[in-house]
Amino acid sequence: MKRSQLAETHTLAVLVENKAGVLARVAGLFARRGFNIDSLAVAPTDERFSRITIVVDAESAPIDQIKKQLDKLINVVDIVELQPESSALREMVLVRLELPEDDQVDDVLQLVSGFNGAVLRVRGTQMILSLSSRPDELDSFVEKLQPYGIRELQRTGAIAIPGIE
Amino acid sequence: MEMDGGQALLKALEYEGVEVVFGYPGGAILPVYDSVLDAGIRHVLVRHEQGAGHMASGYAHATGKPGVVMVTSGPAATNIVTPLADAYLDSVPMVAITGQVPYGLIGTDAFQETDTTGITMSITKHNYLVSDPNDIPQIVHEAFHIATHGRPGPVLIDLPKNITDAMNPDSKMTWRDPVAVDLPGFQPVLDGDPADIEAAVKLLKDAERPVIYAGGGILKSRAAAELQALAEKTNTPVVTTLMARGALPDSHELNLGMPGMHGNYTAVMAMQEADLLLALGSRFDDRVTGRLDSFAPDAKVVHVDIDPAELGKIRHPDVAIRGDAKRVIAAMLDTLGTAQTADHGAWRSKLSGWQENYPLAYEPAEPGGKLKPQMVIESIRDASPKDTIVASGVGQHQMWASQYWTFDHAYTWLNSGGLGTMGYSIPAAVGAKAGMPDRTVWAIDGDGCFQMTCQELITASVENIPIKVALLNNTYLGMVRQWQEMFYENRLSEVDLSGPVPDYIKLSEAMGCVAIRVEDPDEVEDAIARANAINDRPVVVEFLTEPGENVYPMVPGGKSNSDIVVPPFQEKETRS
Ligand SMILES: Cc1ncc(C[n+]2csc(CCOP(=O)(O)OP(=O)(O)O)c2C)c(N)n1
Ligand SMILES: [Mg+2]
Numbered sequence: 254m255k256r257s258q259l260a261e262t263h264t265l266a267v268l269v270e271n272k273a274g275v276l277a278r279v280a281g282l283f284a285r286r287g288f289n290i291d292s293l294a295v296a297p298t299d300e301r302f303s304r305i306t307i308v309v310d311a312e313s314a315p316i317d318q319i320k321k322q323l324d325k326l327i328n329v330v331d332i333v334e335l336q337p338e339s340s341a342l343r344e345m346v347l348v349r350l351e352l353p354e355d356d357q358v359d360d361v362l363q364l365v366s367g368f369n370g371a372v373l374r375v376r377g378t379q380m381i382l383s384l385s386s387r388p389d390e391l392d393s394f395v396e397k398l399q400p401y402g403i404r405e406l407q408r409t410g411a412i413a414i415p416g417i418e
Numbered sequence: 419m420e421m422d423g424g425q426a427l428l429k430a431l432e433y434e435g436v437e438v439v440f441g442y443p444g445g446a447i448l449p450v451y452d453s454v455l456d457a458g459i460r461h462v463l464v465r466h467e468q469g470a471g472h473m474a475s476g477y478a479h480a481t482g483k484p485g486v487v488m489v490t491s492g493p494a495a496t497n498i499v500t501p502l503a504d505a506y507l508d509s510v511p512m513v514a515i516t517g518q519v520p521y522g523l524i525g526t527d528a529f530q531e532t533d534t535t536g537i538t539m540s541i542t543k544h545n546y547l548v549s550d551p552n553d554i555p556q557i558v559h560e561a562f563h564i565a566t567h568g569r570p571g572p573v574l575i576d577l578p579k580n581i582t583d584a585m586n587p588d589s590k591m592t593w594r595d596p597v598a599v600d601l602p603g604f605q606p607v608l609d610g611d612p613a614d615i616e617a618a619v620k621l622l623k624d625a626e627r628p629v630i631y632a633g634g635g636i637l638k639s640r641a642a643a644e645l646q647a648l649a650e651k652t653n654t655p656v657v658t659t660l661m662a663r664g665a666l667p668d669s670h671e672l673n674l675g676m677p678g679m680h681g682n683y684t685a686v687m688a689m690q691e692a693d694l695l696l697a698l699g700s701r702f703d704d705r706v707t708g709r710l711d712s713f714a715p716d717a718k719v720v721h722v723d724i725d726p727a728e729l730g731k732i733r734h735p736d737v738a739i740r741g742d743a744k745r746v747i748a749a750m751l752d753t754l755g756t757a758q759t760a761d762h763g764a765w766r767s768k769l770s771g772w773q774e775n776y777p778l779a780y781e782p783a784e785p786g787g788k789l790k791p792q793m794v795i796e797s798i799r800d801a802s803p804k805d806t807i808v809a810s811g812v813g814q815h816q817m818w819a820s821q822y823w824t825f826d827h828a829y830t831w832l833n834s835g836g837l838g839t840m841g842y843s844i845p846a847a848v849g850a851k852a853g854m855p856d857r858t859v860w861a862i863d864g865d866g867c868f869q870m871t872c873q874e875l876i877t878a879s880v881e882n883i884p885i886k887v888a889l890l891n892n893t894y895l896g897m898v899r900q901w902q903e904m905f906y907e908n909r910l911s912e913v914d915l916s917g918p919v920p921d922y923i924k925l926s927e928a929m930g931c932v933a934i935r936v937e938d939p940d941e942v943e944d945a946i947a948r949a950n951a952i953n954d955r956p957v958v959v960e961f962l963t964e965p966g967e968n969v970y971p972m973v974p975g976g977k978s979n980s981d982i983v984v985p986p987f988q989e990k991e992t993r994s
Contacts, residue, residue: 270603273547278539285540321727327544327564330603 261311262291264342264413267323268331271303275328279305286322289313292344292410302330306412335413342413345385348398349405352378361401368394422589423551424449424582427515428457429593430558436486438462438477438852440470444490445530447517449582449589462852462881465873467494469845471501472871475510476846479832480807481853482640484511484565491517492530495576496537500839502572503541507836508661509638511570513561514542520580521549521588534576543571551581551591559596568606569725570638606724610741610749618696618720618737619753625694625718627765628654631677631706634661634835635699635723641744642666642828645698648747652759655769657685659700661835664825674769675778678706679973680817683776683984684769686971689714690979691768697721699743702732703836712978722746776971776984778821788964789939791815791890795822798860798888801946805830806858809847811867812840814896817969819862841870847885848878858886858950865891865915865922872925878956879930886949887931887958889922892965900968916965926958935960 269275276295283290289310297303309319320332335342350361355378365372370384384394388411395406421429427450431439438460443451454461464470467489474485489498495516505512519528535545544564546557554577561573580588622628636645642665649656649672656666657677666673677685689695689706695717700706707713710732721728721735722743729738739746780792795818808823809832810816816833825831832850834842847861868889878885893916902910926933932952936945936959949957970985 274535274539277536281539315730318727318731321729321731324603325725325727327601327604 262308263311263316264335264337264340264411265307265309265320265323266333266335266413266415267305267307267329268298269303269305270328270330271297271301272328275303276305278326278328279307279323282322282326283309286319287313288319294410294412306410308411333415335415339416340413341416342387342411343385344388344391344411345383345409346391346395347373347407348382348395348403350380350382350398351402351404352380353402357401361398364397370394419593421591421593422449422582422584423554423577423591424453424584424589425456426551426554426591426593427558427577427582428453428459430555430596431459431486432457433555433596434558434562435483437483439486439488440464440473440477440849440852441488442467442470442490442494444494444517446491446519446579447488447515447577447582449579449584450488450515450517450577452584460852462848462877462883464845464877466871467497468500468841469848469871469874469877471498471512471514472504472839472842472845473849473852473874474512474514475501475505475508476809476832476849477853478510478512478849479846480829480850482829483853484513484562485849486513486515488515489517490530491519491534492532495532495534499537499541500837502538502574504834504837504839504842505572506541506543508834509570509634510572511565512572513558513565514572514574516574516576517582518547518576518578520586521578522580524578534574538574541572542574545574545576547576548578548581551589552594554591555594555596560599560601563599564601564604568604569635606742607740608724608742608745610722610739610746612749614737614739615746615749615753618722618739619750619757621694621718621720621737622652622654622696622750623754623757623759626760626762627692628652628694628696628762629674629688629692630654630656631659631689631695631697631700632656632662632665633659633698633700635743636662636665637828639699639724639743641699641747644744644747644751646670648751651751651754653762653766654696654759655688655766657681657689659703659706659835660820660833662700663820663823663831664828667826668824669826674773676820678703679708679975680821680969680971682778682821683971683982684772686973686979686982687772688769689717692717695719697723697735698747699723701728707732708973708979709977712980776988779985779988780967781985781987783939783964789936789942789961791818791892791961791963791967792822793939794888794890794942794961794963795819795862797942798862798946799823801943802860802950803858806860807832807847807850807854808860808862809833809843809850810862811843811864812838812897813864813866814892814900814967814969815862815864815867815890818890840864840867843867844871844878844885844887845874847887848874848883851878851883851885852881861885861887863887863889864896865889865893866895868922869915869920872929875926875929875931875956875958882954883956884953885956887956889958889960890963891922891960892963892967893917894965896965896967897969903968904974922958922960926960931956931958933958933960935962937962
């Protein structure tokens with residue numbers, strides 16, 4: 254299944270204090286309340302705060318309850334539910350190919366540049382590519398690469414911030 | 419001021435106004451205990467750490483001040499898991515201090531190492547692992563702030579030994595008084611939104627069959643007076659949940675008593691047939707609602723809670739008000755002004771009809787038969803001061819205590835409502851009595867519960883905390899026996915406690931208590947009078963009660979409240 258076609262999801266941008274164990278608190282809350290996490294990405298925004306982007310499966314619990322329970326965590330400062338249409342959302346994928354034929358390199362290069370992706374390494378028939386884009390773009394990128402012998406693939410969770418009003 | 423982390427901890431507790439700590443020493447907390455000797459704080463040495471946790475909880479509930487429990491790492495920390503979970507579910511303000519292995523050994527499976535903050539993450543409101551002794555004053559200050567503000571709850575502070583041990587250079591710190599807390603993620607909202615309050619008042623004015631559904635939040639926000647004023651002003655009947663007994667005097671004519679699985683008929687049916695439920699600090703617990711999809715089907719709901727996550731969690735409210743019950747009720751009273759509410763005459767007379775036909779009742783003992791537990795509770799009630807504090811265990815005796823005691827004062831009823839922790843009563847009673855030494859404190863306990871935590875009677879004796887225990891000995895895990903009788907064809911599995919051991923009299927005497935056994939109804943009054951007259955040591959009165967007695971009414975688990983089962987001798991009317 255394409256990841257972008259998963260059951261309905263909600264994307265939460267959660268601002269947390271940079272305190273030890275805060276990620277465990279957030280992840281633990283999801284586990285014990287039976288909320289399903291689709292993806293999660295976290296990094297500090299400055300000395301004091303980190304931002305966690307959580308994509309949650311909307312069918313596992315009412316989003317309102319998820320937000321309220323998250324908000325009860327002392328280290329959670331702010332929660333914004335991001336609207337898919339208006340927010341800026343990116344995910345990244347790394348792909349390692351082992352081309353079935355020697356003469357396919359050019360085809361792949363063309364494909365990558367069509368998606369505005371990047372070629373990180375090429376050695377013989379092996380290539381490592383990356384693309385940072387919307388999840389549906391990543392889906393179609395990966396789909397188009399299928400014939401070229403995907404050996405390994407790693408996607409990040411989405412990161413997102415609200416769009417410009 | 420230069421000191422070590424252990425001294426700083428005690429100084430921080432003193433700074434927060436702590437008067438008593440319930441605890442138990444051990445390796446990782448040793449340095450802190452060295453400072454206990456020099457601090458102006460009473461330490462109550464318990465006999466099991468679980469007892470310390472429930473004592474802190476009973477102390478907090480009775481006094482309104484946060485309770486403090488202090489124990490060592492590892493097995494001691496895990497021994498307070500139950501009371502922490504208990505306090506978390508019942509929103510009791512508590513601060514727990516645990517020792518931890520030295521910081522550098524964390525993660526190495528060191529002796530008596532447990533991941534205490536990890537284990538307690540889901541049963542505390544918040545917890546801390548302290549790495550720098552200089553942080554102690556501020557963290558302790560934050561912990562007390564978090565425990566007592568917003569929806570109260572337990573907060574745990576885990577203290578690695580290296581930062582408290584005077585012998586270790588890591589423990590050197592400079593005391594600085596804590597500053598105002600800066601917690602951007604913890605900003606409880608106390609005042610309700612005026613527009614919502616307006617909307618709630620309008621519903622209340624227009625309702626024909628309103629019921630105030632008062633929960634433990636009323637007591638937590640110290641809003642008993644406001645509750646009574648609102649009920650009286652709007653002539654609205656009130657049900658008080660298991661956690662809210664005493665929030666409105668039981669003898670008040672508007673008080674319908676306890677709703678729920680073992681609530682009385684009128685309280686249960688009033689909620690079922692209400693056209694408005696005004697939920698104040700209550701949380702639509704499944705023990706109150708019964709089967710949710712048939713609960714109070716015609717009622718609009720106004721839900722007031724300080725914890726926004728409760729609003730809409732179980733039942734969708736027509737009006738949701740986030741705020742502190744005391745302030746929200748005061749604002750509702752202001753908004754009401756001199757307005758008249760709709761006439762509740764028909765509703766009130768329906769309710770009194772139910773009260774007449776289905777009072778809480780039990781059949782008196784057969785001549786020569788065993789004591790009726792309900793009668794014992796009524797006798798203690800009638801012979802004890804009105805403001806007696808009652809702590810109960812969990813089981814049938816808990817339900818009877820809630821049903822048959824008359825709670826005319828707030829903060830006189832301690833029980834484990836959310837977690838249902840057997841063994842709660844004796845330690846909770848000890849904690850309450852430690853905080854309120856001038857009050858009579860009765861623990862109403864079951865024989866099963868007694869065997870779980872009776873060792874705290876040693877604490878009570880040694881520490882001179884003279885509680886009284888009414889041991890309702892029905893020789894069974896009675897509540898479980900009742901379910902097996904009703905739902906498992908009376909196939910009694912592992913519920914028989916008939917002994918012949920322990921001998922509760924010898925056991926109690928060995929723990930320094932005066933112990934009295936009562937078998938005959940004629941001896942009940944005298945025994946209670948004797949117990950009430952003893953104030954220099956704990957008393958245990960063992961009442962041999964009817965083993966087969968069941969708690970009624972009862973809404974069977976998973977059933978609708980409308981399927982309430984009244985006692986067999988009360989024929990239920992066929993409802994039109
Ligand atoms: C720690 C714990 N273990 C098990 C239970 C399940 N349980 C609920 S009531 C009860 C029986 C209590 O027996 P007793 O204290 O004699 O009270 P009674 O019901 O007989 O009045 C049991 C086993 C519980 N609530 N708590
Ligand atoms: Mg029993």
